[in-house]
Amino acid sequence: MGDSAFGRVAIIGAGVMGTGIATLAVGSGLPVVLVDLDRERLERARAGITAQTRLGRLMGSFDRGIADGELETTTDPGRVAGAAALIESVTEKVEAKARALTASTAALAPGTVVVSNTSAIPIDELAGYTARPEDVVGIHFMNPPYLIRTVELIRGPRSGDAAIASAERLLAALGQTPVHVGDGPGFVVNRVLQRSINEAARIVQDGVATPEAVDAAFTGCLGHRTGPLATADLIGLDNVVDSLHVLLERTGDEGYRPCDLLVGKVAAGHFGRKTGRGFFEYRTTS
Template identity: 40%
Template sequence: MNIEKVMVIGAAPMGSGIAQVCAMAGYQVLLNDLKADFIERGLGVINKNLSRQVEKGRMTEEQKQEITARLTPSTDLNDAGGVDLIIEAAVENMDIKTKIFSQLDNIAPANAILASNTSSLPITEIAAATKRPEKVIGMHFMNPVPVMKLVEIIRGLATSDEVYRAIEDMTKSLSKVPVEVNDFPGFVSNRILMPMINEAIYTLYEGVATKEAIDEVMKLGMNHPMGPLTLADFIGLDTCLYIMETLHEGFGDDKYRPCPLLRKYVKAGWLGKKSGRGFYQYE
């Protein structure tokens, strides 16, 4: 399976990061979103990232121009009619994802692979919205995409070996490390990470220690680069809650029950860094 042209759906930080690494690896990339200003913002972030690389002497201005020339904005899903791979990085919501995949199934060429950057939702269920479940796969990139090396590759129940191999090879071409994971709620990364974050929130909720103390213990005692409450703020508390609810529903086990304090903060609109306030306050 030859992949040359890629469409990335969603120009928020994850989607724009995926578009950037694909363009840097030589792929022609369509960056798609609902509104032109969303795409403009995403392309602006890419431009800023690449300019930083030029300043640091890691690439030339000419190389930067070549990369940006491979990026094309798109506000029409019908543009998927001429691509080899679509990587969906829309909001983490099953109804939205299945709707997108159902539409793409009718637009994309018969040989095109449909991938989801979902961080927790079952690939098998997403694939069921299409008539090509064997060509549907999970590509879970880590944030920030240009920096983080890992990509969890998730096979759905029907994903073919050929499609898996094509995505594994393509992931390596992005200078990423592919790791094969089976289709369970939260996969590996979030099945381990989110309960840890949730437990840190319970530790704060129960008054065991202050938020600063909890983060210091995990940074200095466990050698984590940032504390779990700071990390939750960077991920987005609404995203943390959604993933915990997915794990709780998927496994039916109360060890995945979201902490009431997490629910309270999300209801208050304290979503972390993106809203200016979560466990910490941001400028």
């Protein structure tokens, strides 16, 4: 597991996933520069990465013989210069991703792989916000990335062979196994998962079952590790609603229109685990 010779990894976005991906890289011995617009997010991310790396080591997720990679946190996107790979993991809104990609990729050497961790936005659409679309690929990391070791590796119509090969080397250095998939809204996992979450929420909204009963049916009857609503709380209901909007806008399929219950929870600030309350309640707010 791990290949610390890969080089420095730049990660843009220090939220739930940026923190998780940085943990994965640091625990695999890779130096990381983590960029966000928000200093407070960066401080929280640094504390989260330290705690999660320690937990990952205790759980055997990281090789005990490899020292943690160095972590730099910054609000300056120019600090990505010299990185061997850049991973964009900002808010699931095209405007935010366009802004992040434009600001950061200009500082990269040509041929440096640019990865988006988008949940649902087609990779080719995001590649259009960079000067070199052939350097852009998608890697859909799962949450938390240091515990779930399989990802979707998405090849856009303009992704070059060299970018795919660099992404594969990055994943090998991170101890992750890729499932190769093509481009399109939601790729494989989220095209199915986000719709299931929406339907599960609609079942609660319609009074057919409680959140506990919905999830118990999936874990007990189908043997899923977590039910759709606990999964939604883990992802973040704000991100679920953003992803559903992306899917609705790009497919026109009404099944992706976020139901009122989901929209209401987000409007009330009940985002799931990260705020302590979503479909279920949580003791911590980090």
